[in-house]
Amino acid sequence: MTTTTRADPNTGSPIANSLTAGRLPTSAPWTILGAAIAIAAAVFGVVAIGSGEGFNWGGALLVGALLYIPSIWLFSTLVEGERRAMDRLVTALVSGAFLLAMIPLISLTITVVTFGLSRFDPEFFSFSMRNVTGEGGGALHAIIGTLLMTGAAAIISIPIGLMTSIYLVEYGRGRLAQGITFLVDVMTGIPSIVAGLFAYALFAIFLGPGVRLGIAGAVALAVLMIPVVVRSSEEMLRLVPNELREAAFALGVPKWLTIVKVVLPTSIAGITTGIMLSIARVIGETAPLLIAAGFTASMNYSLFEGRMQSLPVFVYTQYANQGNPPEAYIDRAWAAALTLILIVMALNLIARLVARFFAPKFGR
Amino acid sequence: MSTATAAIKAKQRPGDRVFSGSAVFAGSMILVTLAAVALFLIVQSLPALVATTEEASILPTNFWAYVGPLIFGTIWAAALALLMAVPVSIGIALFISHYAPRRLASMLGYIVDLLAAVPSVVFGLWGIGVLAPAVQPAYTWLVDNLGWFPLFAGPVSGTGRTILTAAIVLAVMVLPIMTAISREVFLQTPVLHEEAALALGATRWEMIRTAVLPFGRSGIISAAVLGLGRALGETMAVAMVLSATGAVTLELLTSVNPSTIAANIALSFPEAYGMNVNVLIATGLILFIVTFAVNAFARWIVSRRKEFSGAN
Amino acid sequence: MSKRIEVRDLNVYYSKFRAVEGVTLEIEPRSVTAFIGPSGCGKSTFLRTLNRMHEVIPGARVEGEVLIDGNNLYDPDVDPVLVRRQVGMVFQRPNPFPTMSIRDNVLAGVKLNNKRISKAEADDLVERSLGGANLWNEVKDRLDRPGSGLSGGQQQRLCIARAIAVSPEVILMDEPCSALDPISTLAIEDLIEELKLQYTIVIVTHNMQQASRVSDRTAFFNIAGTGQPGKLIEYDDTTTIFSNPSVKATEDYVSGRFG
Numbered sequence: 001m002t003t004t005t006r007a008d009p010n011t012g013s014p015i016a017n018s019l020t021a022g023r024l025p026t027s028a029p030w031t032i033l034g035a036a037i038a039i040a041a042a043v044f045g046v047v048a049i050g051s052g053e054g055f056n057w058g059g060a061l062l063v064g065a066l067l068y069i070p071s072i073w074l075f076s077t078l079v080e081g082e083r084r085a086m087d088r089l090v091t092a093l094v095s096g097a098f099l100l101a102m103i104p105l106i107s108l109t110i111t112v113v114t115f116g117l118s119r120f121d122p123e124f125f126s127f128s129m130r131n132v133t134g135e136g137g138g139a140l141h142a143i144i145g146t147l148l149m150t151g152a153a154a155i156i157s158i159p160i161g162l163m164t165s166i167y168l169v170e171y172g173r174g175r176l177a178q179g180i181t182f183l184v185d186v187m188t189g190i191p192s193i194v195a196g197l198f199a200y201a202l203f204a205i206f207l208g209p210g211v212r213l214g215i216a217g218a219v220a221l222a223v224l225m226i227p228v229v230v231r232s233s234e235e236m237l238r239l240v241p242n243e244l245r246e247a248a249f250a251l252g253v254p255k256w257l258t259i260v261k262v263v264l265p266t267s268i269a270g271i272t273t274g275i276m277l278s279i280a281r282v283i284g285e286t287a288p289l290l291i292a293a294g295f296t297a298s299m300n301y302s303l304f305e306g307r308m309q310s311l312p313v314f315v316y317t318q319y320a321n322q323g324n325p326p327e328a329y330i331d332r333a334w335a336a337a338l339t340l341i342l343i344v345m346a347l348n349l350i351a352r353l354v355a356r357f358f359a360p361k362f363g364r
Numbered sequence: 365m366s367t368a369t370a371a372i373k374a375k376q377r378p379g380d381r382v383f384s385g386s387a388v389f390a391g392s393m394i395l396v397t398l399a400a401v402a403l404f405l406i407v408q409s410l411p412a413l414v415a416t417t418e419e420a421s422i423l424p425t426n427f428w429a430y431v432g433p434l435i436f437g438t439i440w441a442a443a444l445a446l447l448m449a450v451p452v453s454i455g456i457a458l459f460i461s462h463y464a465p466r467r468l469a470s471m472l473g474y475i476v477d478l479l480a481a482v483p484s485v486v487f488g489l490w491g492i493g494v495l496a497p498a499v500q501p502a503y504t505w506l507v508d509n510l511g512w513f514p515l516f517a518g519p520v521s522g523t524g525r526t527i528l529t530a531a532i533v534l535a536v537m538v539l540p541i542m543t544a545i546s547r548e549v550f551l552q553t554p555v556l557h558e559e560a561a562l563a564l565g566a567t568r569w570e571m572i573r574t575a576v577l578p579f580g581r582s583g584i585i586s587a588a589v590l591g592l593g594r595a596l597g598e599t600m601a602v603a604m605v606l607s608a609t610g611a612v613t614l615e616l617l618t619s620v621n622p623s624t625i626a627a628n629i630a631l632s633f634p635e636a637y638g639m640n641v642n643v644l645i646a647t648g649l650i651l652f653i654v655t656f657a658v659n660a661f662a663r664w665i666v667s668r669r670k671e672f673s674g675a676n
Numbered sequence: 677m678s679k680r681i682e683v684r685d686l687n688v689y690y691s692k693f694r695a696v697e698g699v700t701l702e703i704e705p706r707s708v709t710a711f712i713g714p715s716g717c718g719k720s721t722f723l724r725t726l727n728r729m730h731e732v733i734p735g736a737r738v739e740g741e742v743l744i745d746g747n748n749l750y751d752p753d754v755d756p757v758l759v760r761r762q763v764g765m766v767f768q769r770p771n772p773f774p775t776m777s778i779r780d781n782v783l784a785g786v787k788l789n790n791k792r793i794s795k796a797e798a799d800d801l802v803e804r805s806l807g808g809a810n811l812w813n814e815v816k817d818r819l820d821r822p823g824s825g826l827s828g829g830q831q832q833r834l835c836i837a838r839a840i841a842v843s844p845e846v847i848l849m850d851e852p853c854s855a856l857d858p859i860s861t862l863a864i865e866d867l868i869e870e871l872k873l874q875y876t877i878v879i880v881t882h883n884m885q886q887a888s889r890v891s892d893r894t895a896f897f898n899i900a901g902t903g904q905p906g907k908l909i910e911y912d913d914t915t916t917i918f919s920n921p922s923v924k925a926t927e928d929y930v931s932g933r934f935g
Contacts, residue, residue, distance in 0.1 A: 246729065
């Protein structure tokens with residue numbers, strides 16, 4: 001009697017496809033999620049009425065999502081068995097982890113934009129903080145300082161970083177190359193504040209204690225930037241096929257001209273991308289500049305004389321040394337934060353566009 | 365068979381010599397820079413190690429009594445951050461590598477990377493302005509209802525700027541790097557292993573448990589250790605968010621909090637003078653040594669993985 | 677424009693490993709010489725020692741002498757870069773420079789060496805070289821397009837044009853047709869036939885029909901086993917090698933009994 005339970009294919013489908021038997025319908029997770037959020041909302045609603053405070057949307061969604069995780073597991077265990085239930089539980093947890101990480105990103109974006117826009121005006125970009133107490137004033141001196149110090153850091157680190165990566169890829173053999181690779185790794189891990197302390201200690205030895213200079217800030221940034229440039233350029237140079245080097249050698253081209261005229265042009269898009277990303281990384285550094293370049297309210301165009309303000313430090317000092325009225329200082333801090341994020345995002349975006357559009361095609 | 369002929373050397377052209385010379389010079393500059401970092405930090409630190417409270421006003425008694433609580437705070441904050449960031453980053457990495465639709469995956473990865481592009485000072489501002497007020501009610505609830513648990517002992521902080529909030533900010537900041545590394549490793553799982561598990565009737569989770577996680581274990585560990593290195597050295601976010609008193613305590617939710625080395629330097633350095641500067645530099649040296657050890661450990665794991673990985 | 681190559685008792689090493697042992701042979705000017713033999717017998721390695729390209733691989737070194745018109749390539753004062761300008765090379769896979777146009781690829785040998793050249797001269801050189809490589813008619817309307825846009829066979833002829841543009845004495849070809857289809861292969865073989873009127877050509881090939889079609893002399897290399905050095909077994913006129921070889925191993929190989 002083994003054939004009695006089989007459905008006759010000619011009479012339509014008296015029972016559903018046997019492969020779907022014992023499974024929750026596709027819509028079940030969404031239904032359960034909706035129910036969980038509804039329950040959480042109800043509870044929060046009661047609390048809100050009871051306490052007389054406003055309804056906490058964020059809390060309701062969060063608790064609802066948390067409620068969903070055990071519920072889907074419970075339903076799935078009852079209908080589909082333990083193994084499927086475990087699978088659904090993990091799916092819920094993993095998706096939850098991603099959504100959880102989105103919360104700070106979205107919250108941060110909204111806050112920076114809403115708070116930042118209130119002082120994102122022409123005055124902010126055309127005035128320094130000299131003789132400004134209270135409202136008004138701007139961050140021009142900080143923007144100039146950031147550009148000068150980041151630029152100087154780039155001028156120091158790009159040649160050193162690029163030549164080091166060339167050494168590692170094209171010349172490096174044996175102990176020295178291994179040692180440099182190791183030290184680049186070490187440098188990657190230097191905490192930014194230690195780089196600031198180093199730059200300060202370096203200049204303090206020659207110029208006496210208490211020294212704060214733009215160039216010291218640039219040196220600190222360069223220490224942080226060099227390993228990033230080396231790593232990314234090295235990766236790009238290694239992507240250049242050896243056949244191209246051999247083709248050039250076979251034409252009687254000396255090694256250095258091969259590197260300058262064949263290897264570098266082939267990888268220039270990737271190298272540019274790496275350099276821009278490294279600039280984007282150091283342009284937001286606060287701690288080393290706070291230590292090595294200090295802060296000031298005035299314009300300073302000279303890297304070699306006096307303290308120099310920068311955008312990240314501007315954000316910090318505006319927040320940390322609030323005057324009267326405090327809102328003016330907080331608003332300036334947010335506006336500078338918005339400016340900084342826009343600069344970093346623009347650098348990232350341009351870097352990725354360069355990588356996409358200027359990469360040579362190894363068509364074969 | 366003469367061995368003299370083996371010594372034939374390629375004749376060097378002047379251009380080659382200049383170019384390779386400058387490449388070697390640039391490489392050596394890295395050596396010099398790092399040696400200089402170590403040297404200058406040590407030179408400036410040495411006097412602080414034996415300084416007394418008369419010489420340096422920020423020292424309570426001697427240097428080690430000053431730096432002890434800071435070391436504790438640094439490690440405690442980083443450990444808390446890691447405790448939160450490791451499971452979440454593994455979850456995100458799995459979501460991107462094995463759950464999200466293929467076409468969305470790289471976009472989602474890019475979105476997570478955006479978090480890494482946010483400057484730490486902005487995280488600090490956000491931590492004070494948004495996160496601390498948002499979590500403060502939850503802290504109050506925890507202290508009221510779970511106050512018997514030592515970590516949640518009261519009295520609750522009124523501002524929410526506790527070590528736990530700082531650790532949450534740190535966790536968000538180290539998420540991108542940890543996610544990126546785990547994701548790379550998970551994506552390298554041999555497809556054959558995955559298909560073998562699926563062909564045996566494994567659910568997706570069972571496939572991940574049997575094929576992906578064992579393969580990615582060392583990757584997860586090195587991601588965690590690198591994240592730890594970042595969290596140990598992170599300065600501004602902690603300096604801004606944490607309202608530190610310098611105490612040694614495990615309580616997470618009160619207004620009495622330990623400080624971290626990096627945050628303490630950033631807060632104290634602008635006003636420091638005389639021997640106090642040396643003391644702060646000495647704490648920086650200790651931070652440098654700790655992160656160096658942590659990163660060396662991470663690299664060691666990575667290199668071991670390379671040797672034993674069957675995939676590449 | 678062609679020179680005679682003499683090799684005397686040449687050993688090639690990769691670090692400790694001896695890859696080629698005791699090769700002695702002479703290559704006549706304006707002839708095509710084919711190197712045949714099973715994979716790993718050192719024929720490509722040996723070819724690369726003829727213009728000191730083996731030095732590019734770390735740890736590779738040479739004992740013995742290679743004379744081009746009586747001048748030893750391995751004299752201590754010899755600049756390998758100048759050697760390579762006299763002895764050009766074409767590789768297994770076509771490798772035009774991806775960042776350069778077809779025209780710039782042909783001029784690469786001149787331009788990469790920072791030599792000044794007038795536009796008229798350059799135009800003339802491009803046309804002569806591409807003409808010499810039987811490619812001029814196919815690409816003359818798109819000289820400014822990237823070289824990587826051509827078909828595999830065209831790319832390989834572009835590489836040959838690039839090699840002859842620096843007017844070498846000798847052209848070495850390392851399995852130039854192994855990545856190409858039969859029609860492109862035929863085009864290259866025709867080209868070799870024409871090039872030998874001006875140049876000394878040495879070609880490594882796995883294809884014995886190709887060796888018998890294009891070459892005047894053939895050298896057969898073999899190894900005793902894995903880890904053993906490769907040796908020159910027999911070197912003779914191509915017709916002799918393929919019809920009446922004096923060594924048993926050569927006969928086995930050319931008749932397809934192994935390898």
